[in-house]
Each structure stands twice: as C-alpha cells, then as structure tokens.
Amino acid sequence: MVDLDYKYNARHLAEELAWLKEVVKTRYMLHHGKKTSCRDVLEIPSPSLNGCNSLYSEVVRGCRLTAEERVVLILALYPHIAPNLLDSFLKEIAAEKEDTPMLQTPTVDTALFLLAGDNLEKRFYYYRLFEPDSILIREELITPEQDDTTKGLLEARLVPSKDVLALFTTGRLHPPRYSHEFPAQRITTELEWKDLVLPARTRAQVEEIKIWLKHGRTLLYEWGLKKKIAPGYRCLLYGPPGTGKTLTATLLGKDRGLDVYRIDLSLVVSKFIGETEKNLKKIFDAAHNRDWILFFDEADALFTKRTEVQTAHDRFSNQEVAYLLHRVEEHTGLVILATNRKGNLDEAFLRRFQCMIEFPMPTKEERLRIWQKGFSEKSVLEKAVNLEELAERYELTGASIMNVVRYASLMALNEGSNVIRAPHILKGIEKEYTKEGRTI
Ligand SMILES: Nc1ncnc2c1ncn2[C@@H]1O[C@H](COP(=O)(O)OP(=O)(O)OP(=O)(O)O)[C@@H](O)[C@H]1O
Ligand SMILES: [Mg+2]
Numbered sequence: 508m509v510d511l512d513y514k515y516n517a518r519h520l521a522e523e524l525a526w527l528k529e530v531v532k533t534r535y536m537l538h539h540g541k542k543t544s545c546r547d548v549l550e551i552p553s554p555s556l557n558g559c560n561s562l563y564s565e566v567v568r569g570c571r572l573t574a575e576e577r578v579v580l581i582l583a584l585y586p587h588i589a590p591n592l593l594d595s596f597l598k599e600i601a602a603e604k605e606d607t608p609m610l611q612t613p614t615v616d617t618a619l620f621l622l623a624g625d626n627l628e629k630r631f632y633y634y635r636l637f638e639p640d641s642i643l644i645r646e647e648l649i650t651p652e653q654d655d656t657t658k659g660l661l662e663a664r665l666v667p668s669k670d671v672l673a674l675f676t677t678g679r680l681h682p683p684r685y686s687h688e689f690p691a692q693r694i695t696t697e698l699e700w701k702d703l704v705l706p707a708r709t710r711a712q713v714e715e716i717k718i719w720l721k722h723g724r725t726l727l728y729e730w731g732l733k734k735k736i737a738p739g740y741r742c743l744l745y746g747p748p749g750t751g752k753t754l755t756a757t758l759l760g761k762d763r764g765l766d767v768y769r770i771d772l773s774l775v776v777s778k779f780i781g782e783t784e785k786n787l788k789k790i791f792d793a794a795h796n797r798d799w800i801l802f803f804d805e806a807d808a809l810f811t812k813r814t815e816v817q818t819a820h821d822r823f824s825n826q827e828v829a830y831l832l833h834r835v836e837e838h839t840g841l842v843i844l845a846t847n848r849k850g851n852l853d854e855a856f857l858r859r860f861q862c863m864i865e866f867p868m869p870t871k872e873e874r875l876r877i878w879q880k881g882f883s884e885k886s887v888l889e890k891a892v893n894l895e896e897l898a899e900r901y902e903l904t905g906a907s908i909m910n911v912v913r914y915a916s917l918m919a920l921n922e923g924s925n926v927i928r929a930p931h932i933l934k935g936i937e938k939e940y941t942k943e944g945r946t947i
Contacts, residue, residue: 515561516675520581522554523563524589527581531610532596534621548621549574562674570642575622579636582613582621583649583665587672615651616661637663647671691768691790694802696757703751703758704869704876704905712864713755716742719861720763720841738839741859743806745849746866749906752845755866756802759841767800772808784830791834798840806844807851832856869905874898877905881912882927886919891929901936901947911935 623629651663760767
C-alpha cells in the first residue's frame, strides 16, 4: 500500500516513447533509402523496463507483448500522453519537403508502415495484430476505430482503451478478467449504505473496518506501528445466506474507491485442485500494492477443520491451507472472508482475524425497513398491502425480500401498471419459502 507503482509509469513510458521515436526515425530513413545502421526497425532493442515495477511494465509482461505489439501500443498511446513527441522530427522532414507519414493521428496503416514499410508480404503478416483474437484487441488494450465504415481497416484510428490510458496515467488498473488462471471477479454495487439494514452491533463493527480503511495507513507508516503489528486487516463475516455480507464488502470498496475482488473458494477448491496454490498466488500477487479488497466467499470450503479432512471438498492439502493462511496474513490490504457456517472454520485460523462480524437473520423491525426501502419510487403499493404485517409474519432475509420486491414489481409492469398488488407479493413470498423447503 505504500508506493503505488503507477509512479514508475512515467519512467518506463519515457523509455518506451524514446524507443518509438527511434523506430519512427529509422523507418523514415529506410523508406527514403537514407543511411542507417539498421536493416529493420525491430533491430532497435526495445527497453527492458527493468529497475522498477510499473503498471506499464506489468501489462507488457503480463500480456507477453512482443516488440511489434509494443510498437502498436505505444503508437496508440503517444498522442494522449506525449503529443509533442515527434514535433521536431516532423518539422525536420517537412523542411525537406518529404511526405509526412500519418503520425499525428496514428492509424492501422501508420502501424503497418512503421513495422513493414512498403513490404507487402510483411504488411499482410502484421494485419493479424488488429484481428479480434490478437492480444491487443482481445485484452482491449487498443481499438481500431473506424469513423467511416465504408473505408477499410487501414484507415481505422488506433485508440487506446480508456482503462489502459487511465491505468498508465492515474494508476487505476485495467481489471483482469475472470479465468481459470485468475479465479477472481471484481464485484460492484449500485446500492448505498442507506439501503443496507443491519442491527446496530453489526453496523458498529462494519464501521470499524471503515475506520481501518481510512486510517490504517497512517497508523502503520506514520505512527510507525508497522514493526509491531501485522500490516493488513482481516475480517470474517458470517451468517445465513442473503443477509448482506457480499453487499457490505462491495459497499466498503465503493466507500473508499477501492476495487473489490471476489474469490469463490468453493469453486477454487473443486475446479482447480492441484492448481490452487498457483492460482491463489496470482490473486495475491495482483492484489499486492494495489489496494484491492479481497473477498473470499464460501470460506468454509477451504478452512474446514483440518481434522475433518475427509469429504471431496476437503481434498485440500494442509500445505495449500497453510499457503493461503500465510498469504492472507501477510497481505497488506483488507481481506474479507464470508461464510454461512462459522462453526466449520479452523480455530487457529479464526484467531488471525481482527474482527468477526455476525450477519444475523433480520428482526421484524429490520425486515420492515428492508420492505420499505425496497420498492421503486415509480411504483405504488395498493391499499391491501400492509408492510408491517408482512414484516411481522414472514421471516425472510434481505435477499429474499428483494426477490419478492422484484417479482411483484415485474408482475405489475407486466400488467401495464405501476401498482404493486398484494397477491403478487404473497406469490413471491411463497416462491421464496418453497426454495427453502418451507410452507407459508
Ligand atoms: N441486510 C440487508 N439490508 C438490505 N438489503 C439486503 C440485506 N441483506 C441482503 N440484502 C439484499 O439482498 C441482496 C443479496 O445480499 P448479499 O449478496 O449481500 O447476501 P450474502 O449475505 O452475501 O449472501 P450469501 O451468504 O448467500 O452469499 C443484496 O444485494 C440486497 O439487495
Ligand atoms: Mg454473498
């Protein structure tokens, strides 16, 4: 959390830009039959991007970009980060009355010219860099933008994606996609704290996490407690399904502008056996220094008491559990684990938590507040709907109540009305009860 590596972007981008300038000049010389020490622009070595760990270098390494791909990427980037880079060169060639390659607003053609000159065979070869399965396009690093679709791909402008540009300037990372190698998914919410109804005790504990997110850094680095206490903050959220655990995690991220990544441990355990350690490492490495909140869902899948290692789910070796414990412990950010079954968790593991927060079934007062906040302002309840009575009578979680709200609202819309009707609400409740094997 201390030195965000985006600070190093400037250094690495400067090296990359200087390289692009050399590539441009060399191509120009080659094109005009002028003397140069290279026979091809790719003989100019690309910067090693060593010395520090910038987000730019991470993308280059993470995507395993080749020199050709790097030329295209930096060509697309330069008008946005160093628009004057080629000014003196352009002046020089203008004075010589040579035709200027389209350098100010780079297109696919510009890139092909830089890489292949007018060697047709090579130009065709490099077309692949702009096809949908090329890494640059697939990872949405750049997009060839065609203003006029009647014109071909050659004239498409090279535009860096907003994410990539933001990443290299402000340091916000292009979020990795969920995959077998990266079994974590960014989660967000449109909701606000005011939408979340929690008992006072739970809310007070959630406040403590907020305080840590706000002041943890000062405590560790300015007040110097880094030497004396573990750097991160680990919380366990436990309680029945649908009581607001995931919502709380996303709201914490939203509050502080941090990305929240959810790792479903039951999936990690069942699908990635053997690969788990490697995949977990990827997640922690990616989260390292990037201020991500890591949210491990279904935590019991991994942390069952070690004495009970018998069922299929527990094919996890102690070594893997130990690895995860170790990474969780040394992670400098916030790690949240959620479970429906706290009883299953290893006690040695529980001791490592700074807080354990219970998310109980809502009381009838809480249920009433969830009902009251739930419906859209555009809808109205018919007279026969009595929310107090619904709250009193039906023991539902926040998630179930919201399912009923959705069902009854959709039924109203389907009737071409904005009036929420009691029978639909009851039907919705019945559906929720049935899911849990209960009867109304
Ligand atoms: N306490 C609550 N107050 C208001 N809304 C709630 C509450 N709990 C759940 N909800 C609603 O239900 C949705 C789902 O809840 P959420 O995913 O946070 O539950 P969860 O505790 O993570 O469940 P699970 O254990 O099944 O993962 C929320 O996005 C919200 O709309
Ligand atoms: Mg959840």
